[in-house]
Amino acid sequence: WSAGKDAELFTLYGEKVYFNRNKKLFSSALDGSNTKRLRHYSLTDGYYLIGLSAGKSGLWVIEARTDTGDCMARLLEDDGTTVIETESFEAIPYGTPRTDSNGRLYFPSAYDGFNTIIQIDNKGKVNSLKLDGRVISIATDNGGQIYALVSDASGPSLYFIDKDDNWKREINLMLSDNAQIETGDSTYTLYARDGTALYGISLTNGEANPILNWLDCGLKGVVTLFPTGNNEFLCYTSEGLVRLMRGEADKRQILTLATYAARGNIRSSLEAFILDFNAQNEMYRIETIIYDNRDKLALDIITGKDIDIFDMEELPKDLFSQKNLLENLYPYFDTDPEFGREDILDAVLRAYDQDGSLYVLPTYVAIRAFIGFKSIVGDGYNWTWDEFFEKYSSMPEGSELIAGINRERMLDLCAYYAFNDFVDWETGECSFDSPEFISLLYYLTTFPEQDIYNPDENLDNFINGKAFLLNYTKFPYLITSPEDIAGFDAAFGSGNYTFKSFPSDTTVGLDLINGLSLGIASGSKNKDGAWEFLRTTLQAKDNPVIEPFGFPTNKETLNAIISRSTQPFPLKDENGKPYPRSRNIYNTFYEFEFVTQEQVDKFYELLDASDRVIYKDNFLTSIIQEECMAFFAGDKSAEETARLIQNRASIYVEEQR
Secondary structure (H helix, E strand, O other), X not given: OHHHOOOOOEEEEOOEEEEEEOOEEEEEEOOOOOOEEOOOOOOOOOEEEEEEEEEOOEEEEEEEEOOOOOEEEEEEOOOOOEEEEOOOEOOOEOOOOEEOOOOOEEEEEOEOEOOEEEEEOOOOOXXXXXXXXXXXXXXXXXXXXXXXXXXXXXXXXXXXXXXXXXXXXXXXXXXXXXXXXXXXXXOOOEEEXXXXXXXEEOOOOOOEEEEEEOHXXXXXXXXXXXXXXXXXXEEEEOOEEEEEOOOOOOOOEEEEEEEEOHHHOOOHHHHHHHHHHHHHOOOEEXXXXXXXXXXXXXXXXXXXXXXXXXXXOOOOHHHHHOOOOEOOOHHHHHHOOOOOHHHEOHHHHHHHOEOOEOOOEEOEXXXXXXXXXXXXXXXXXXXXXXXXHHHHOOOOOOOEEEOOOOHHHHHHHHHHHOHHHHEEOOOOEXXXXXXXXXXXXXXXXXXOOOOOOOHHHHHHHHHOOOEEEEOEOOEOEEEOOHHHHHHHHHHHOOOOEEEEOOOOOOOOOEEEEEOOEEEEEOOOOOHXXXXXXXXXXXXXXXXXXXXXXXXXXXXXXXXXXXHHHOOOOOOEOOOOOEOOEEEEEOOEEEEEOOOOXXXXXXXHHHHHOEEEEEOOOHHHHHHHHHHHHHHHOOOOOHHHHHHHHHHHHHHHHHHHO
């Protein structure tokens, strides 16, 4: 929709679209033609535009002061002439404002909690309407009746406003917790959208009927939309205004990709890969099945549902490789004339190799490690539990084991690093009743129950020898770039610290955590097509995007990213000096000019020492968390707790086999 390519806000009423661009307002026809500027409108001095809503009385604009944030609203005629102007009022608007059948303006406000909707009538009077729950969004039906989607005691619920301006509960809606309602039409009373799809709302039973999948339509980042008739919509997306209409049937072969996405928001990198592939590949097209439940996704993998590609990032890959549910990727690499194993980081291939087979390969990974001062923890990345406690015994009495980590967070760390060591997926045997696991339970009790995360204090304790190891906020340090090494050198001094693994009596290297990780289903009817997509996610990129939580597994792409960091920052200050690079360590920024070759070499040394992929089995972790509650409360012994975990875990593992 070229007329609104650079639009910042937009609204629609009848056959006319209104939008703003560069502090000016415009109107146009639904197809983008006949674009006109509302010449009598100008932004109030000291204000900025935050909302538009059109109705039968005209166009409402909402403006906010740049200093105080106080708001005012104006009702405009079609040429931009102001008809009504409100007094200044306190509000923090969010969501899309709406106009009802009487021309009154409504919008949610977070100023006095998230349970408020501001109403402005045709005389400019501002009213504050309260609801019994958190207001998520508002919308109108085809007749201009205002509805509010509210998170109340019963979950996502739909409310409507009666003639006396009282809110009445209509129905409980079966929507994801990040869904927003949108204006309805003659087909559906209301629409709803989330990060995955568009739905039609039935007020008869509260069901949200899926209409379309955003990715299948080539869209991402849909912020709001309006129906325009004939099953067409005008959408505001991350790419600007887009007109969505029925298209011709795609004749390409369909590849089905299954992924887990919390709250309906799939990973942006996967979204980008799918959109690029669908736009460029002439033979295949990716369609997605998006799961909000990991167990359902795992079940569909095990039962052989008709799916070609699985996103394995959130799943324990060891479980599925034992069942021959995933294709060995090595033969695809070896027969590809343009892309081979040699293009992927050697350490990553070693870590993901399973007895000479490669079932899953990530597009990016991160190295996970703790940090300790060399004078305290010694050299080397690895240590046994005995070595760990021996080193800790040299610390002053009362020192923290890991800065800022309480019992709950330590249990979660064990879910990644330790719990999986007590399961043999090949035989189905568990050993949670072993002395080693019982000792681990006792170890967990040494961590404080209360939250002790305080960035400034935690960092200070570590630097001053009052904490044995340094963690990174609520996760272990993710080493994603040589810039991390440069930041640690600036913070602690080069050569003064070392990276340490989680203590273990069995593993000998550092650990990798995977990002987007794809595998080809053994039951796929189009494995060559599935490989065609996988290879596009793994190949070198001309303009690589830096992932915040990892580094690419493609050698060429990683080298390109690292080469940038070895040069001074391209932006310069007013004196012509390059701005410094920096790393945030516990809320403290440490600056450096650029990455040295020594720091690059250290990064690759860490990568080469990483020989294990760690993951969290969420169901297994929930079993352990539930049974540990009574142990931590003193109601059960460690031995009894271990037996209960052993029984439940054994049943779970056997069910998965």
